[in-house]
Amino acid sequence: MANNTNIKYSTKEKILKYAIKEFLEYGFYGARMQRIADKAKINKAMLFYYYKNKKQIYKEALISIFKTVIENLINISNEDVPIEDKIKEIIDIYADFATKNPDYLRLVQYEFSRGGKDFAKYNILKDISKSQFFPLNPDTGNIFKYFDKKMKSGEIRNINLAHLIISIAGQVMASFFARPLFETIGVYKSSDFDKFIKERKEFIVKLVLDGIKKK
Amino acid sequence: MANNTNIKYSTKEKILKYAIKEFLEYGFYGARMQRIADKAKINKAMLFYYYKNKKQIYKEALISIFKTVIENLINISNEDVPIEDKIKEIIDIYADFATKNPDYLRLVQYEFSRGGKDFAKYNILKDISKSQFFPLNPDTGNIFKYFDKKMKSGEIRNINLAHLIISIAGQVMASFFARPLFETIGVYKSSDFDKFIKERKEFIVKLVLDGIKKK
DNA sequence: TTATTAGTTAACCAATTGGTTAGTTAATTG
DNA sequence: CAATTAACTAACCAATTGGTTAACTAATAA
Incomplete structure (x- = not known):
């Protein structure tokens, strides 16, 4: 049974x-x-x-959560849309997932605040980071391929793509990770978090676009 | 005695x-x-x-750390230097503090991962967020004053300054907060973290500059 | 039907925890 | 000096913890 x-x-x-x-x-x-x-x-x-014990439950919880997180943040399409749309797509995916799964993000943050001891120990990303869809994979990642093309065609200047992805993700995730700070100092009026996120998304799109486009 | x-x-x-x-x-x-x-x-x-008890020790530890963090990140000068230098100055201050005080940053991250319950409860930023030097203070913050002038003079386009500061800080801090992830998937060669940070700083400066300057 | 196995439970336990207490030593004060 | 107060300690304790055990029930299989 x-x-x-x-x-x-x-x-x-x-x-x-x-x-x-x-x-x-x-x-x-x-x-x-x-x-x-x-x-x-x-x-x-x-x-x-x-x-087996408490530790094992934590381990399986971690694995389950990281898989979900990664799988969701990986779904960047291969479509050859204009850069505006592509940047928007990436930011939307990150922000939407964070909005819908605040708990998962917080456990990731918790694990990282511990130095990611278990995260490293359990080899959670062993397979997934080698996936051809993994955004930070410079050989096959969809985002890499897309922007590589745009650099070669001269639409955007030559940039380090790993840094670009980290910069986009960092700007989006900061809004969620530092939420207690923003609420304490009143960056947005209380209960207006969603509006704040909407503004932030627009701000990031524009900043990044202007930051990478050729003049 | x-x-x-x-x-x-x-x-x-x-x-x-x-x-x-x-x-x-x-x-x-x-x-x-x-x-x-x-x-x-x-x-x-x-x-x-x-x-009194364990909780009180944690409380005082939190207060001490947050004060140190904020006081260090607040020291943006009032000098009217070129934008390039100002952006660099902000990024340097953030990155340097994070480099020299990884422990402090991690406790901040830990507290935020808990939803900042105690952070809010203890009113840690009550006074400091009203300081005239507090970077997110739109009335008196030094950064606000500086960029406001640059917007009025037409050197940079009109932007929401709170978002700019969050974007800069977010890009810098992401490098430290997600370090376990970067190490696991090998974004930089092991023991080359300092080099990675140096690269990131340069990348962020350029992205932000091109992102806010008028064409 | 009967035997076997999986799923579930209440009661239990050794070890550890945050916190206390009653007393000792060292420093300050008058 | 003596008296008072502050700094410090070893021994202790009630409460809680993760984890075990032995026994019970329900489902499946032969």
Whole structure:
């Protein structure tokens, strides 16, 4: 039985789902097994029935989240649209994912704030970073190919594409990562975060476009 | 006596110093009072002699760190230098501080990953964000004044300055915040982080300059 | 039907935790 | 000097923690 019936598989899934919420709220050390069980409305012993220990649950949560994040940020199309549209597409994908999955982003941030110890240890990106779609892959990444063409045709000046991608992502993600700061000092009126993000997207598009186009 | 002799004051200072290291390594919940005492080579009971409890030590650590961070990132001069130099100055200040204080940045990142609960609660920026030097202060911030002048003189196009500052800071800080990612996927050759930062600084200067200058 | 296996549970436990206490030593003060 | 206060310590403790165990139930298979 074990792995295939609905009920039983869903218990294992539930554990991961609520464990993620717990790790997010309290971090690895602050997370409590009992609370995960309570949230999932199951007996605590089930955690140890399906997983070896706390560390392993965290590991699987990390892997699951990073895969989701990467898979979502990777979907840059291969279409040969005007640069304006391409830049917009990239920024939209990043901002939309961050908007819809604030929790996932926060766990990434948490893991990075720990120096990414487990992130490195578990070889989470081993396969995916070699994928031909991985945006930072200089040989095959779709973004690389696209901008390479635009540089050769002279539409944009010669730039380091890894830096361009980091710059775009950095500008977008900063809006989410430093949100507590912005709210505290009142960069935008409270509850106007969405409007703030919309403005930011437009600002970044224009800054980057003007920054890379040939004069 | 208490507060004024060297030896005794330095015990209290030692606690904060090593508590910061501990919080950084393990987060709030993972931090152990015994380990802080061991690191500081003092008796554990001294922690409770000088501070009410663990939470208060974290609070004071946070306040101390945020003050240092802000005070360092605030020092943008009032000088009327060419835009090239001004952009460079801002980027240098951010990158240099991040390079020299990786630990501080990581605790900021950690606190933000928790949603900045304590950051908001302790009113850490209450005073400082109203300072006339605070870069995001639109009325008096030095950066605002400088760029405002450049916009009026027509050297740069009309832009939202808060967004500009966030964009610059975001691009610089991304290099440090996402370091575990960059190292895992090999964006730069290992042990070449400094070179990578130097490249990034140059890239950002050029992108931003071309992005805001009038054609 | 019966045996086997998977799923689930309550009760339990050793180890660790943040925090306290009662007392000692060292410094300051009058 | 004696008296007071501050700095410091070892031993302790209640509460909590991650993890185990032995027993129970429900499903599947022969």
